[in-house]
Amino acid sequence: GDSVTQKQGQVTLSEDDFLFINCTYSTTTYPTLFWYVQYPGQGPQLLLKVTTANNKGISRGFEATYDKGTTSFHLQKASVQESDSAVYFCALTGNTRKLIFGLGTTLQVQP
Amino acid sequence: DAAVTQKPRYLIKMKGQEAEMKCIPEKGHTAVFWYQQKQSKELKFLIYFQNQQPLDQIDMVKERFSAVCPSSSLCSLGIRTCEAEDSALYLCSSSQSEGSQNTLYFGAGTRLSVL
Numbered sequence: 001g002d003s004v005t006q007k008q009g010q011v012t013l014s015e016d017d018f019l020f021i022n023c024t025y026s027t028t029t030y031p032t033l034f035w036y037v038q039y040p041g042q043g044p045q046l047l048l049k050v051t052t053a054n055n056k057g058i059s060r061g062f063e064a065t066y067d068k069g070t071t072s073f074h075l076q077k078a079s080v081q082e083s084d085s086a087v088y089f090c091a092l093t094g095n096t097r098k099l100i101f102g103l104g105t106t107l108q109v110q111p
Numbered sequence: 112d113a114a115v116t117q118k119p120r121y122l123i124k125m126k127g128q129e130a131e132m133k134c135i136p137e138k139g140h141t142a143v144f145w146y147q148q149k150q151s152k153e154l155k156f157l158i159y160f161q162n163q164q165p166l167d168q169i170d171m172v173k174e175r176f177s178a179v180c181p182s183s184s185l186c187s188l189g190i191r192t193c194e195a196e197d198s199a200l201y202l203c204s205s206s207q208s209e210g211s212q213n214t215l216y217f218g219a220g221t222r223l224s225v226l
Contacts, residue, residue, distance in 0.1 A: 043202050043217030046214050089154065096167065097166070103153050104151075104154075
């Protein structure tokens with residue numbers, strides 16, 4: 001079945017550092033790929049979404065490119081802020097209607 | 112901004128008791144999903160409704176849960192007999208239509224603690 005892999009459980013950075021969160025996926029169809037962010041006490045909220053291979057999603061300084069060749073959708077941000085501290089989930093919809101999530105990456109940004 | 116409302120925010124039950132949580136989907140959304148989240152990490156799919164009909168659910172839901180959407184503006188998820196392993200955050204989400212590209216909008220969840 002469809003699956004999403006996030007290998008980094010936790011990332012700790014300082015303000016203005018570069019962020020890279022790894023995400024790879026597996027599906028037999030053409031997926032829609034998502035990054036969701038979850039702040040404490042809240043449900044996940046959409047950060048960005050991409051539906052077409054080789055396209056890039058951009059939102060609030062974050063970006064991710066749908067790479068069909070490497071089946072990856074890594075999340076990047078040039079300069080993180082303390083307010084970016086949250087849990088980030090890579091997700092996809094592929095062969096089924098439901099959203100399949102990765103295990104999540106906790107980002108902690110120190111001032 | 113989308114607004115999915117979940118009630119109650121917190122629920123405490125003893126082992127063996129019944130639990131019920133409610134969800135008001137975003138107005139106009141026809142698809143409703145429930146997820147279970149433990150320890151603020153992995154989101155586990157539970158059940159999916161389209162136009163108030165359940166279309167997909169995991170075995171655990173079939174066996175021990177009760178889930179209905181009696182109207183387009185209200186859904187509920189119940190646990191017939193709570194077990195300690197059911198302690199988790201239950202998240203309801205909705206989306207506009209059936210297409211796989213549609214974004215899911217989540218509520219803040221109901222945190223269930225089973226003692």
